Amino acid sequence: MTFTSTDIKTLREKTGAGMMDCKKALSETDGKIESAIEWLRKNGINTAQKKSSRTTSDGLINVNIQDKSGTIIEINAETDFVARNENFQQFCDGISQTCLNKKIDNLEELLLTNYCDTQTIVKDELTNLISKLGENIVIKKMKLITSDNSFLQKYVHNAISESCGKIGVILVFACKEFNDKVNELSKQICMHIAATDPKSLTKEDLDNNLVEKERLIYSEQLKSSGKPPDILEKIIDGKIHKFYQEVCLLEQIFVIDNKSKIKECISEFNKINNLDFLIKNYCIFKLGQE
Helix, strand or coil: CCCCHHHHHHHHHHHCCCHHHHHHHHHHCCCCHHHHHHHHHHCCHHHHHHHCCCCCCEEEEEEEEECCEEEEEEEEECCHHHHCCHHHHHHHHHHHHHHHHHCCCCHHHHHCCECCCCCCEHHHHHHHHHHHHCCCCEEEEEEEEECCCCEEEEEEECCCCCCEECEEEEEEEECCCCCHHHHHHHHHHHHHHHHHCCCECCCCCCCHHHHHHHHHHHHHHHCCCCCCHHHHHHHHHHHHHHHHHHHEHHHCECCCCCCCEHHHHHHHHHHHHCCCCEEEEEEEEECCCC
16 A cells, blocks of 8 residues: 555545545546645545535435336426436436345435446446536435335426426326326326325325324414314314315315315216225325425
């Protein structure tokens, strides 16, 4: 070894690059600090490190479906200008395809996986993109959905390409056949989910803590009303029922017709078309939402 731990520390302080990158740079340059700095710059590493603390408040949601699998991924950038860059969009599609091909549902695993069909791992491809576009870029979150016995439908809102936009939805549903009418209904339900951002599929699935929080709020609002406890309880139950209609997908009023609940529209659809359409699950990503 032609360099010391002090050399590594010095190089890290000068460039902001990680320890392993500094070791690699010094190994490639016979331990020469200035040459190592140049090596890091050529490889875009110190540029990426210096930008890593900058806020990424923009970016894209990428949604992709292939056979019985789908991915929904949020990749952040600093500005909408970069989000609309063709290289950024290609990277989003590449990450999505990598996840689908390798069945990856873990960010840590993803970063160490070869990007698409190349010999470059995702982490290094990300570093190269940061260097090229001049902004910090972060793969924020992802979800892989696989369902051998179901169909998948997707929707991208505020789309700038077929797979990229500001809101992404994947719907998982069962049906004895997939035809044009099923395709249209499932797409409309995806659009509804993007518009309403439901918290659960059914009221039974809803987080009990969320329900109790709402119940407590209603109780506080009504405690000075002077009404008897039994009447207050009925009023609160009514408000909770309305809350279910606001946040549970099957209880919500379908935004397409603005008349019937989602579950009623599905029931009518099945009756008319002699089908058994059934929502099994869904996933929604909204840009910037935790």
